[in-house]
Amino acid sequence: QKEVEQDPGPLSVPEGAIVSLNCTYSNSAFQYFMWYRQYSRKGPELLMYTYSSGNKEDGRFTAQVDKSSKYISLFIRDSQPSDSATYLCAMKGDSSYKLIFGSGTRLLVRP
Amino acid sequence: DTGVSQDPRHKITKRGQNVTFRCDPISEHNRLYWYRQTLGQGPEFLTYFQNEAQLEKSRLLSDRFSAERPKGSFSTLEIQRTEQGDSAMYLCAGTYSGGNTGELFFGEGSRLTVL
Numbered sequence A: 001q002k003e004v005e006q007d008p009g010p011l012s013v014p015e016g017a018i019v020s021l022n023c024t025y026s027n028s029a030f031q032y033f034m035w036y037r038q039y040s041r042k043g044p045e046l047l048m049y050t051y052s053s054g055n056k057e058d059g060r061f062t063a064q065v066d067k068s069s070k071y072i073s074l075f076i077r078d079s080q081p082s083d084s085a086t087y088l089c090a091m092k093g094d095s096s097y098k099l100i101f102g103s104g105t106r107l108l109v110r111p
Numbered sequence B: 001d002t003g004v005s006q007d008p009r010h011k012i013t014k015r016g017q018n019v020t021f022r023c024d025p026i027s028e029h030n031r032l033y034w035y036r037q038t039l040g041q042g043p044e045f046l047t048y049f050q051n052e053a054q055l056e057k058s059r060l061l062s063d064r065f066s067a068e069r070p071k072g073s074f075s076t077l078e079i080q081r082t083e084q085g086d087s088a089m090y091l092c093a094g095t096y097s098g099g100n101t102g103e104l105f106f107g108e109g110s111r112l113t114v115l
Helices: none
Strands: A004-006 A011-014 A019-025 A030-038 A045-051 A054-058 A061-066 A071-076 A085-093 A105-110 B005-007 B010-013 B019-024 B031-037 B044-050 B053-057 B065-068 B075-079 B088-095 B110-114
Touching: A004 A085, A011 A019, A019 A085, A019 A105, A030 A061, A045 A054, A045 A061, A045 A071, A071 A085, B005 B088, B010 B019, B019 B088, B019 B110, B031 B075, B044 B065, B075 B088
Parallel strands: A011 A105, B010 B110
Antiparallel strands: A004 A019, A019 A071, A030 A045, A030 A085, A054 A061, A061 A071, A085 A105, B005 B019, B019 B075, B031 B044, B031 B088, B044 B053, B065 B075, B088 B110
């Protein structure tokens, strides 16, 4: 079983929809939780970063962490065609420098 | 633009050949990572440098793989006696030791195709 599980999709939504992306994990030592966005043939870029549990909002993006359930989410409001990409969750523990990534969810926002 | 450049962007080689990839982070990136990503998968950790010291290596990094970061600046990843299973995107990422510990600045990757 992988340490981080993520539905690969693809997820296809109409423009303007609210998108919900999720990851589950098994390692209770994870304390740092990230969402990266990766466009085709590009490297991943950091979207959101959260430490421990709670919510964080940045513009149209909201990240949620529920450590008790080992479940993290990314919500995208008013989705745009430019949001079409692969979204990767990533996490790490306090005593580690390496990020563990999920397999990524492909999102397609239809105009 | 993250400031992390990788070369070459795409390498096609025959099985059994050696290949080397180079990564140039910005000077402030004292931490440097190599990840491997196959189609439909997330990046898998390969190795990590703090300045010139290689502090961690994944079990994925067999004896055919070696990485260096001389003088704590650029880094190279060499794969000897390539196999078809080595075909993947090799991603380099840099970051600052004092910054957000989750933010890695990735290059655009070096895609390896082994025929």
